Amino acid sequence: xxxxxxxxxxxxxxxxxxxxxxxxxxxxxxxxxxxxxxxxxxxxxxxxxxxxxxxxxxxxxxxxxxxxxxxxxxxxxxxxxxxxxxxxxxxxxxxxxxxxxxxxxxxxxxxxxxxxxxxxxxxxxxxxxxxxxxxxxxxxxxxxxxxxxxxxxxxxxxxxxxxxxxxxxxxxxxxxxxxxxxxxxxxxxxxxxxxxxxxxxxxxxxxxxxxx
Amino acid sequence: xxxxxxxxxxxxxxxxxxxxxxxxxxxxxxxxxxxxxxxxxxxxxxxxxxxxxxxxxxxxxxxxxxxxxxxxxxxxxxxxxxxxxxxxxxxxxxxxxxxxxxxxxxxxxxxxxxxxxxxxxxxxxxxxxxxxxxxxxxxxxxxxxxxxxxxxxxxxxxxxxxxxxxxxxxxxxxxxxxxxxxxxxxxxxxxxxxxxxxxxxxxxxxxxxxxx
DNA sequence: AGATCTATTCTTGTTGAACAATCCATGCTA
DNA sequence: TAGCATGGATTGTTCAACAAGAATAGATCT
Numbered sequence: 001x002x003x004x005x006x007x008x009x010x011x012x013x014x015x016x017x018x019x020x021x022x023x024x025x026x027x028x029x030x031x032x033x034x035x036x037x038x039x040x041x042x043x044x045x046x047x048x049x050x051x052x053x054x055x056x057x058x059x060x061x062x063x064x065x066x067x068x069x070x071x072x073x074x075x076x077x078x079x080x081x082x083x084x085x086x087x088x089x090x091x092x093x094x095x096x097x098x099x100x101x102x103x104x105x106x107x108x109x110x111x112x113x114x115x116x117x118x119x120x121x122x123x124x125x126x127x128x129x130x131x132x133x134x135x136x137x138x139x140x141x142x143x144x145x146x147x148x149x150x151x152x153x154x155x156x157x158x159x160x161x162x163x164x165x166x167x168x169x170x171x172x173x174x175x176x177x178x179x180x181x182x183x184x185x186x187x188x189x190x191x192x193x194x195x196x197x198x199x200x201x202x203x204x205x206x207x208x209x210x211x212x
Numbered sequence: 213x214x215x216x217x218x219x220x221x222x223x224x225x226x227x228x229x230x231x232x233x234x235x236x237x238x239x240x241x242x243x244x245x246x247x248x249x250x251x252x253x254x255x256x257x258x259x260x261x262x263x264x265x266x267x268x269x270x271x272x273x274x275x276x277x278x279x280x281x282x283x284x285x286x287x288x289x290x291x292x293x294x295x296x297x298x299x300x301x302x303x304x305x306x307x308x309x310x311x312x313x314x315x316x317x318x319x320x321x322x323x324x325x326x327x328x329x330x331x332x333x334x335x336x337x338x339x340x341x342x343x344x345x346x347x348x349x350x351x352x353x354x355x356x357x358x359x360x361x362x363x364x365x366x367x368x369x370x371x372x373x374x375x376x377x378x379x380x381x382x383x384x385x386x387x388x389x390x391x392x393x394x395x396x397x398x399x400x401x402x403x404x405x406x407x408x409x410x411x412x413x414x415x416x417x418x419x420x421x422x423x424x
Numbered sequence: 425a426g427a428t429c430t431a432t433t434c435t436t437g438t439t440g441a442a443c444a445a446t447c448c449a450t451g452c453t454a
Numbered sequence: 455t456a457g458c459a460t461g462g463a464t465t466g467t468t469c470a471a472c473a474a475g476a477a478t479a480g481a482t483c484t
Contacts, residue, residue: 005271028436038468040252043437047256051263053351059217060436060475078349086298137290139265143355240465250439255466272446272465 007037007045015054015065016149022157023067026055052146054153068154070206076154077199079147081192083140084131088179089188091134100130101176108169120165125152127172131191151202158205168198219249219257227266227277228361234369235279238267264358266365280366282418288363289411293404295356296343300391301400303346312342313388320381332377337364339384343403363414370417380410 014020032042046063049055055063068076091097104127111119125148132144154160171194178187226232244254258275261267267275280288303309316339323331337360344356366372383406390399 039436040255040438040469041467043252044256044259047259048263051260061477062436075349075351078347079351079355082298082302082347082349082352083294086294090294135290135294137287137294139287139291139359140294143291147351251465252440252467253438274465 007035007041008048010035011045011049012054012149015049016152018156020065022065022153024065026063026065028062053150054146066150066153067157068150069211070203073151073154073199073202073206076147076151077195079144080128080151081195083144084128084195085188085192087132087135087140088175088191089184091179091184091187095134097130097133097136098176098179100133101127101172101179104130105169105172105176108172112166112169117161117165120169121155124165124168124172131175154202158202158209158211160202160205164201168194171197219247219253220260222247223257223261224266224361227261228364230368232277234277234365236277238275238277240274265362266358278362278365279369280362281423282415285363285366285411285414285418288359288366289407291356291359292340292363293407295352296340296407297400297404299344299347299352300387300403301396303391303396303399307346309342309345310388310391312345313339313384313391316342317381317384317388320384324378324381329373329377332381333367336377336380336384343387366414370414370421370423372414372417376413380406383409 011020020026026046028039028042032039035042046055046057050057050063054066056066057063104123108120108123108127111117111123128148129141129145132141135141171190175187175191175194178190223232232238238258240251240254240258244251247254258267258269262269262275266278268278269275316335320332320335320339323329323335340360341353341357344353347353383402387399387403387406390402
């Protein structure tokens with residue numbers, strides 16, 4: 001495996017795991033030492049993460065973990081509505097990607113029963129990635145994946161703990177059922193309602209946390 | 213202006229201007245010398261362009277200008293349909309971004325009358341960027357902008373010369389009229405038809421050029 | 425005290441040289 | 455001709471150094 005690509009992956013993992021908290025400054029010297037790479041190599045990885053929206057780069061002030069504010073969250077949900085709903089509404093019947101949705105929902109049920117909420121959160125991301133996979137567009141999946149990862153940082157910032165996702169396992173199930181048994185339009189509408197509720201929950205958490 | 217950002221802009225300009233042809237290998241040593249920057253600085257810019265999809269990076273084989281094949285083109289138009297149509301269909305009436313659409317169409321008419329087809333092509337991009345601006349989502353605009361830039365490379369690759377855009381000036385006008393005077397649904401349908409025709413034209417050019 | 429200016433210090437931005445790792449083309453061998 | 459060594463070129467990565475901008479602390483003034 002390529003070193004640089006692996007470095008990006010390592011950084012990404014620690015970002016979405018919350019080890020590098022939103023807003024935290026990422027010192028080049030410190031991180032370079034920690035990952036045992038040179039500053040130059042680290043900076044290349046920073047540029048990649050910057051384009052993906054996971055870190056923020058201000059010239060001469062360095063790189064910090066992205067720390068989405070409320071308008072960022074609103075923006076992210078706008079993207080989700082446009083992409084997820086459009087994909088679902090235009091998805092063909094019996095798309096093989098639906099199997100991925102089903103597996104995610106099923107595993108989420110199991111994980112929820114076992115109180116493994118971290119896993120539920122991960123599977124929630126898998127589900128919505130699977131939804132977008134119905135588009136058969138690798139570019140759409142890439143862009144969407146970046147946005148979803150950024151949303152993960154928003155969750156971490158206001159400590160929307162994963163167990164709050166509990167009610168949404170059922171909602172994903174509803175979306176899947178609507179796709180399988182009803183019309184695409186119905187499925188998209190169900191998903192749209194889901195996104196509205198989800199967005200409200202996150203913004204509520206922001207308000208409680210007193211964050212912008 | 214930041215040096216690095218300026219370097220990315222310079223490279224982007226030359227890419228979409230066609231000076232660096234699709235598929236062309238970008239030698240680090242040669243480009244570093246040409247832009248009078250070090251290899252390390254250039255490599256940072258390469259990572260940014262790579263994430264944007266404008267260049268292709270294969271480990272140990274270097275960077276080359278993205279050279280979209282037919283499946284890339286199909287993928288790009290999938291993205292366009294999902295994003296542009298969704299945005300237009302859900303756009304509020306009297307969105308200020310419509311002014312940007314109007315300006316682009318008007319200027320395109322003028323440029324077409326003057327046979328300035330390069331400018332027509334640029335204004336066409338402006339129009340569709342303006343469409344997406346109706347979403348009020350900076351992330352959607354960024355992602356969409358990257359995809360449009362990549363499509364520009366596809367045009368360059370098969371030499372879809374800009375004068376072929378001529379009939380599409382009128383199509384953009386129709387989309388705008390539909391948005392202003394008819395329903396969002398109607399506007400989205402008009403745009404969908406436009407995209408279908410546009411995609412066919414590009415794929416036809418690929419077939420003629422014998423490209424994959 | 426509070427505000428403002430200044431000097432020092434720290435971090436990032438960028439460079440050049442160096443070497444390792446990998447790929448590519450050439451020519452050799454069977 | 456197919457496969458295989460070999461040498462040359464390019465990329466991957468590091469390091470040390472310095473320039474440039476930002477942040478901090480201290481001094482000065484009101």
